[in-house]
Amino acid sequence: MEILRIVITGGVGAGKSSLIRTISEIDVVDTEKEVTDELAEMKAKTTVAMDFGRITIAANQSLHLYGTPGQTRFDFMWDILIRKAQAYILLVAAHRPDHFRYGRKIVKFMNERVQIPYLIGVTHTDCADAWELEDVALALGFVDETTRPPLLAVNATETASVKEALMAIVLELAKSCQHQL
Ligand SMILES: Nc1nc2c(ncn2[C@@H]2O[C@H](COP(=O)(O)OP(=O)(O)O)[C@@H](O)[C@H]2O)c(=O)[nH]1
Ligand SMILES: [Mg+2]
Numbered sequence: 001m002e003i004l005r006i007v008i009t010g011g012v013g014a015g016k017s018s019l020i021r022t023i024s025e026i027d028v029v030d031t032e033k034e035v036t037d038e039l040a041e042m043k044a045k046t047t048v049a050m051d052f053g054r055i056t057i058a059a060n061q062s063l064h065l066y067g068t069p070g071q072t073r074f075d076f077m078w079d080i081l082i083r084k085a086q087a088y089i090l091l092v093a094a095h096r097p098d099h100f101r102y103g104r105k106i107v108k109f110m111n112e113r114v115q116i117p118y119l120i121g122v123t124h125t126d127c128a129d130a131w132e133l134e135d136v137a138l139a140l141g142f143v144d145e146t147t148r149p150p151l152l153a154v155n156a157t158e159t160a161s162v163k164e165a166l167m168a169i170v171l172e173l174a175k176s177c178q179h180q181l
Pocket of ligand 2: 016017018067
Protein backbone atom coordinates (compact mmCIF):
# COMPACT_ATOMS: atom_id res chain seq x y z
CA MET A 1 0.00 0.00 0.00
CA GLU A 2 1.39 3.34 -1.04
CA ILE A 3 0.38 6.18 1.24
CA LEU A 4 0.57 9.79 0.13
CA ARG A 5 0.53 12.15 3.08
CA ILE A 6 -0.95 15.55 2.42
CA VAL A 7 -1.16 18.37 4.91
CA ILE A 8 -4.17 20.66 4.78
CA THR A 9 -3.28 24.00 6.27
CA GLY A 10 -4.70 27.51 6.53
CA GLY A 11 -6.17 29.96 8.99
CA VAL A 12 -9.05 29.38 11.36
CA GLY A 13 -12.28 28.99 9.40
CA ALA A 14 -10.53 28.46 6.06
CA GLY A 15 -12.18 25.04 5.68
CA LYS A 16 -9.52 22.51 6.74
CA SER A 17 -11.78 20.32 8.88
CA SER A 18 -14.62 20.57 6.33
CA LEU A 19 -12.39 19.51 3.46
CA ILE A 20 -11.15 16.46 5.32
CA ARG A 21 -14.62 15.55 6.56
CA THR A 22 -16.15 15.97 3.10
CA ILE A 23 -13.84 13.47 1.46
CA SER A 24 -12.68 11.04 4.13
CA GLU A 25 -13.88 7.43 4.00
CA ILE A 26 -13.33 7.03 7.68
CA ASP A 27 -14.84 9.12 10.42
CA VAL A 28 -12.59 12.06 10.87
CA VAL A 29 -10.55 12.00 13.99
CA ASP A 30 -11.32 15.39 15.39
CA THR A 31 -8.95 15.97 18.19
CA GLU A 32 -10.06 19.35 19.43
CA LYS A 33 -10.55 18.34 23.02
CA GLU A 34 -11.55 19.83 26.29
CA VAL A 35 -8.65 19.48 28.64
CA THR A 36 -9.86 18.14 31.94
CA ASP A 37 -6.77 17.85 34.08
CA GLU A 38 -4.65 20.52 35.72
CA LEU A 39 -3.70 21.81 32.30
CA ALA A 40 -7.23 23.11 32.08
CA GLU A 41 -6.22 25.93 34.34
CA MET A 42 -3.71 27.07 31.79
CA LYS A 43 -5.95 26.72 28.81
CA ALA A 44 -9.64 25.97 28.65
CA LYS A 45 -9.48 24.31 25.28
CA THR A 46 -6.57 23.15 23.24
CA THR A 47 -5.94 21.33 20.02
CA VAL A 48 -3.97 18.27 21.06
CA ALA A 49 -3.41 16.95 17.57
CA MET A 50 -5.10 17.41 14.22
CA ASP A 51 -7.88 16.37 11.89
CA PHE A 52 -7.07 13.16 10.10
CA GLY A 53 -8.85 11.58 7.15
CA ARG A 54 -8.19 8.89 4.57
CA ILE A 55 -9.26 8.31 0.99
CA THR A 56 -8.44 5.41 -1.32
CA ILE A 57 -7.47 6.55 -4.80
CA ALA A 58 -6.43 3.20 -6.29
CA ALA A 59 -6.32 -0.42 -5.16
CA ASN A 60 -2.92 0.05 -3.62
CA GLN A 61 -2.83 3.79 -3.10
CA SER A 62 -4.40 6.02 -0.50
CA LEU A 63 -4.20 9.61 0.59
CA HIS A 64 -3.84 10.50 4.21
CA LEU A 65 -4.96 14.01 5.01
CA TYR A 66 -3.72 15.88 8.04
CA GLY A 67 -5.19 19.20 9.08
CA THR A 68 -2.86 21.55 10.91
CA PRO A 69 -3.82 22.55 14.45
CA GLY A 70 -6.24 25.39 14.90
CA GLN A 71 -4.19 27.92 16.76
CA THR A 72 -2.08 30.42 14.92
CA ARG A 73 1.22 29.67 16.58
CA PHE A 74 3.57 27.18 14.94
CA ASP A 75 4.32 24.49 17.49
CA PHE A 76 6.01 21.10 17.47
CA MET A 77 2.93 19.49 15.92
CA TRP A 78 3.59 21.45 12.75
CA ASP A 79 7.10 20.15 12.54
CA ILE A 80 5.97 16.56 12.97
CA LEU A 81 3.24 16.94 10.37
CA ILE A 82 5.21 18.68 7.68
CA ARG A 83 8.25 16.45 7.89
CA LYS A 84 6.01 13.51 7.04
CA ALA A 85 4.11 15.30 4.32
CA GLN A 86 4.72 14.80 0.61
CA ALA A 87 2.63 17.79 -0.40
CA TYR A 88 0.36 20.38 1.09
CA ILE A 89 -2.71 22.43 0.34
CA LEU A 90 -2.96 25.92 1.76
CA LEU A 91 -6.57 26.98 2.17
CA VAL A 92 -7.27 30.69 2.12
CA ALA A 93 -10.76 32.11 2.67
CA ALA A 94 -11.46 34.58 -0.13
CA HIS A 95 -13.74 36.68 2.05
CA ARG A 96 -11.24 37.07 4.89
CA PRO A 97 -8.53 39.46 3.66
CA ASP A 98 -7.43 39.88 7.27
CA HIS A 99 -6.24 36.25 7.07
CA PHE A 100 -4.14 36.62 3.94
CA ARG A 101 -1.11 37.66 5.93
CA TYR A 102 -1.28 34.49 7.96
CA GLY A 103 -1.43 32.55 4.68
CA ARG A 104 1.79 34.20 3.57
CA LYS A 105 3.36 33.33 6.89
CA ILE A 106 2.46 29.67 6.47
CA VAL A 107 4.04 29.55 3.01
CA LYS A 108 7.21 31.16 4.37
CA PHE A 109 7.28 28.78 7.34
CA MET A 110 6.85 25.76 5.07
CA ASN A 111 9.38 26.91 2.46
CA GLU A 112 11.99 27.32 5.15
CA ARG A 113 11.54 23.72 6.23
CA VAL A 114 10.49 21.54 3.33
CA GLN A 115 10.64 21.57 -0.46
CA ILE A 116 7.41 19.83 -1.35
CA PRO A 117 4.74 20.63 -3.92
CA TYR A 118 1.80 22.68 -2.78
CA LEU A 119 -1.21 24.48 -4.08
CA ILE A 120 -3.44 27.26 -2.91
CA GLY A 121 -7.10 26.40 -2.47
CA VAL A 122 -9.18 29.55 -2.28
CA THR A 123 -12.32 28.80 -0.27
CA HIS A 124 -15.48 30.83 0.38
CA THR A 125 -15.45 32.22 -3.16
CA ASP A 126 -19.25 31.93 -3.02
CA CYS A 127 -19.45 34.33 -0.08
CA ALA A 128 -20.28 38.00 -0.20
CA ASP A 129 -17.14 40.15 -0.19
CA ALA A 130 -15.03 37.32 -1.61
CA TRP A 131 -11.93 38.55 -3.42
CA GLU A 132 -11.22 37.45 -6.99
CA LEU A 133 -8.69 34.61 -7.31
CA GLU A 134 -6.15 36.85 -9.03
CA ASP A 135 -6.37 39.41 -6.24
CA VAL A 136 -5.95 36.71 -3.58
CA ALA A 137 -2.85 35.49 -5.44
CA LEU A 138 -1.36 38.99 -5.48
CA ALA A 139 -2.23 39.58 -1.83
CA LEU A 140 -0.42 36.37 -0.96
CA GLY A 141 2.66 37.68 -2.72
CA PHE A 142 2.45 35.55 -5.85
CA VAL A 143 3.06 38.22 -8.42
CA ASP A 144 4.61 36.12 -11.17
CA GLU A 145 2.06 33.74 -12.65
CA THR A 146 4.74 31.54 -14.19
CA THR A 147 6.43 30.69 -10.92
CA ARG A 148 3.56 30.60 -8.48
CA PRO A 149 1.92 27.41 -7.24
CA PRO A 150 -1.39 26.36 -8.76
CA LEU A 151 -4.25 28.36 -7.33
CA LEU A 152 -7.83 27.21 -7.58
CA ALA A 153 -11.21 27.83 -6.03
CA VAL A 154 -12.24 25.09 -3.63
CA ASN A 155 -15.47 24.64 -1.78
CA ALA A 156 -14.45 22.55 1.21
CA THR A 157 -18.03 21.44 1.76
CA GLU A 158 -18.53 20.00 -1.76
CA THR A 159 -17.22 16.56 -2.64
CA ALA A 160 -16.61 17.28 -6.33
CA SER A 161 -14.67 20.42 -5.54
CA VAL A 162 -12.53 18.73 -2.89
CA LYS A 163 -11.82 15.83 -5.29
CA GLU A 164 -10.66 18.30 -7.91
CA ALA A 165 -8.27 19.92 -5.45
CA LEU A 166 -6.88 16.55 -4.36
CA MET A 167 -6.41 15.48 -7.96
CA ALA A 168 -4.56 18.71 -8.62
CA ILE A 169 -2.18 18.19 -5.69
CA VAL A 170 -1.55 14.56 -6.67
CA LEU A 171 -0.69 15.83 -10.15
CA GLU A 172 1.78 18.32 -8.64
CA LEU A 173 3.29 15.48 -6.66
CA ALA A 174 3.61 13.33 -9.78
CA LYS A 175 5.27 16.22 -11.64
CA SER A 176 7.77 16.81 -8.86
CA CYS A 177 8.63 13.09 -8.79
CA GLN A 178 9.31 13.18 -12.53
CA HIS A 179 11.65 16.11 -12.07
CA GLN A 180 13.62 14.12 -9.53
CA LEU A 181 14.16 11.18 -11.90
N1 LIG B 1 -19.82 29.14 1.89
C1 LIG B 1 -18.73 28.38 2.09
N2 LIG B 1 -18.53 27.87 3.32
C2 LIG B 1 -17.41 27.12 3.51
C3 LIG B 1 -16.49 26.86 2.47
N3 LIG B 1 -15.49 26.11 2.98
C4 LIG B 1 -15.77 25.92 4.28
N4 LIG B 1 -16.94 26.52 4.62
C5 LIG B 1 -17.56 26.65 5.95
O1 LIG B 1 -16.68 27.43 6.74
C6 LIG B 1 -16.76 27.09 8.11
C7 LIG B 1 -15.39 26.84 8.69
O2 LIG B 1 -14.84 25.67 8.14
P1 LIG B 1 -13.89 24.68 8.97
O3 LIG B 1 -13.70 23.49 8.11
O4 LIG B 1 -14.36 24.48 10.35
O5 LIG B 1 -12.55 25.55 9.01
P2 LIG B 1 -11.15 25.23 9.74
O6 LIG B 1 -11.08 26.13 10.92
O7 LIG B 1 -10.10 25.59 8.72
O8 LIG B 1 -11.12 23.77 10.10
C8 LIG B 1 -17.68 25.86 8.16
O9 LIG B 1 -18.95 26.31 8.57
C9 LIG B 1 -17.72 25.37 6.73
O10 LIG B 1 -18.93 24.73 6.43
C10 LIG B 1 -16.74 27.43 1.17
O11 LIG B 1 -15.99 27.29 0.19
N5 LIG B 1 -17.88 28.17 1.05
MG1 LIG C 1 -10.85 22.89 12.02
